[in-house]
């Protein structure tokens with residue numbers, strides 16, 4: 403496989419990490435300098451005993467002290483620089499990946515698993531915090547631990563042997579900790595995620611849960627999962643404590659042993675007395691990263707899990723984020739060409755070879771029996787999914803591309819099930835964009851909702867949960883239509899816009915459609931109620947996923963709908 407192929411196959415996470423390679427190499431180089439400079443105090447001790455005490459030369463002492471002070475200061479500077487570099491890498495990764503991860507999170511949640519997707523978004527934060535944390539500098543220092551142990555060997559093989567044995571033992575304990583806590587930690591993480599997910603779902607369906615008296619059950623569900631997580635965490639903590647109880651004295655004992663052996667070498671082999679302190683210092687420096695990494699093993703393993711989850715989400719759900727293309731505003735020519743569609747997981751086509759065309763400012767009435775495929779076609783025309791065969795274009799560009807290119811502002815959509823999303827009424831109308839007050843009011847006025855909204859406690863700033871409980875279904879539906887008309891779209895798809903409307907509401911809807919048409923907006927109205935058909939210019943009848951009729955409204959009305967055997971809601 404070529405390197406070009408590799409680059410193509412990389413997920414955004416791998417690509418971002420690859421782009422950081424030179425920065426990580428720089429941190430490695432700083433760590434190299436820092437660790438080499440850490441040898442200075444040990445060399446200083448040996449030199450003081452070797453040269454200063456024997457010669458009693460104050461000049462040599464001053465010189466050596468100055469050199470070592472400079473080395474220590476340079477080491478501290480390198481340490482600060484590498485920590486700052488790691489913080490910059492973490493921030494850069496976060497900036498580069500957050501948008502991509504957010505898009506992939508939504509894709510993964512809709513295609514695979516919503517609670518896993520939720521975790522993946524938090525995982526990006528875990529990754530960033532890990533890179534910024536002292537554990538990551540310790541990992542770089544870990545690469546230099548053999549250097550200190552090597553110098554101990556150089557001083558005396560026995561000293562090196564004790565240091566190495568202690569390092570191996572500490573590694574063994576870290577491994578033991580990892581093995582014994584892996585299962586309970588995984589159980590705890592999944593129980594905790596379940597608990598958050600149950601709470602989230604319960605809060606999202608609060609009105610239903612409250613109305614059906616299910617709060618007790620919801621609380622019990624969340625509590626049980628949290629208890630399971632707590633028990634598993636406690637098991638992991640107990641096992642970690644046992645392993646640490648063995649690891650803690652190991653290092654202290656080895657340190658005493660090192661000093662004892664060094665003193666013995668001074669007594670028996672007339673070695674430089676500086677070896678006693680120098681070996682103790684070297685041992686401490688060499689073992690510090692091993693001890694730190696062993697103590698922070700849980701952080702390392704949660705970072706590893708976070709990386710794995712994030713990589714999986716990014717690989718499974720490639721982010722189809724907006725291209726932010728600067729496309730000229732569409733005129734409104736809609737073309738549906740030979741479209742066939744099979745829903746994800748389905749085994750049959752629910753739309754078969756549908757073709758129709760609309761001119762800018764035309765309104766199409768899409769009718770047909772229940773289950774004939776009207777909503778599926780509306781969804782496709784709104785660019786929310788792609789046809790398996792054929793294409794749907796607005797001014798020769800795919801509708802899905804218009805959505806991605808400009809965040810959907812040229813395509814408005816009212817789904818059959820109205821969910822008004824947003825913190826306030828203004829946000830719900832403006833499709834979660836930064837609300838432009840004039841545009842929001844214009845959209846609300848179009849559907850006769852302005853006065854009703856002004857009577858809400860905080861008018862357009864009323865929280866959506868409060869507004870939802872105060873508004874009638876027909877008024878909520880009009881809010882949904884206002885959202886579809888927000889931002890002067892060039893194409894609007896309304897799925898059953900009059901399902902909950904009374905006579906007055908229908909008149910307002912007709913006026914809104916007339917004003918959209920006058921503005922040159924192309925409209926598709928899916929309906930079971932023929933009362934809306936007089937405002938349409940064309941009518942399409944869908945039967946069993948196929949167009950059984952399509953043409954000018956008057957002709958279709960005359961030929962098909964006046965006959966007693968065919969009607970819109972057959």
Ligand SMILES: Nc1ncnc2c1ncn2[C@@H]1O[C@H](COP(=O)(O)OP(=O)(O)OP(=O)(O)O)[C@@H](O)[C@H]1O
Nearest residue numbers: 745746748752770771772773774775776777778779
């Ligand atoms: N996500 C899906 N997975 C599987 N089948 C689906 C999915 N969405 C729709 N279908 C199927 O596609 C067919 C058309 O559904 P659609 O909702 O478009 O009908 P409709 O004409 O809008 O009906 P209604 O007027 O009752 O809303 C139905 O048989 C439905 O079961």
